[in-house]
Amino acid sequence: xxxxxxxxxxxxxxxxxxxxxxxDPISGHVSLFWYQQALGQGPEFLTYFQxxxxxxxxxxxxxxxxxxxxxxSVSTLKIQRTQQEDSAVYLCASSLPPSTGGFGYTxxxxxxxxxx
Amino acid sequence: xxxxxxxSEALNIQEGKTATLTCNYTNYSPAYLQxxxxxxxRGPVFLLLIRENEKEKRKERLKVTFDTTLKQSLFHITxxxxxxxxxxxCALDFPYGNNRLAFGKGNQVxxxx
Numbered sequence: 497x498x499x500x501x502x503x504x505x506x507x508x509x510x511x512x513x514x515x516x517x518x519x520d521p522i523s524g525h526v527s528l529f530w531y532q533q534a535l536g537q538g539p540e541f542l543t544y545f546q547x548x549x550x551x552x553x554x555x556x557x558x559x560x561x562x563x564x565x566x567x568x569s570v571s572t573l574k575i576q577r578t579q580q581e582d583s584a585v586y587l588c589a590s591s592l593p594p595s596t597g598g599f600g601y602t603x604x605x606x607x608x609x610x611x612x
Numbered sequence: 613x614x615x616x617x618x619x620s621e622a623l624n625i626q627e628g629k630t631a632t633l634t635c636n637y638t639n640y641s642p643a644y645l646q647x648x649x650x651x652x653x654r655g656p657v658f659l660l661l662i663r664e665n666e667k668e669k670r671k672e673r674l675k676v677t678f679d680t681t682l683k684q685s686l687f688h689i690t691x692x693x694x695x696x697x698x699x700x701x702c703a704l705d706f707p708y709g710n711n712r713l714a715f716g717k718g719n720q721v722x723x724x725x
Binding site for chain 2: 606
């Protein structure tokens, strides 16, 4: 598609529930990133994929967070046993791989997760 | 550890004037720096990238400077318009590799008609 698509746009989960957030990157973009953005803050890195390989997951806050991109296109971020501190906007971005100095990301509109 | 600082106070500016935002960073020399615009309820939108060997970059009414000695970037919006009202984020490639970016908290701009 023309842009990065994320679904759902809004998700309300009861504490302890598992959630799955989907990201459809721009076709041909091999790099895919997940970021978490709390209210009034900048995006914080969670994890990075190059094609289907998860090359960096150092930003995942706990082992309740899991991400996959099995065929190198669509990615899913899963949060198990959600807690209130997981409430945030989850942003997905894709980009061309770096060459001489980096490229801008294209972000989706995000999924706003509220844990009650 | 690396740190990116943007002014937390909103910048209120009269339409037609130049808005100037500052991004300061510490403890690292990035290869490039990027600026994004974010509107409420939307993801950030890429505006400009400037490399460490570039002093200045322009795109339409936007201008970015990069001073690696001061560890600072300035972002200018000339002839500002109400439609420029948004939050502007700076981002750096802190030494993570993998094209990973670290973002500042953002600086809100409000252009008053």
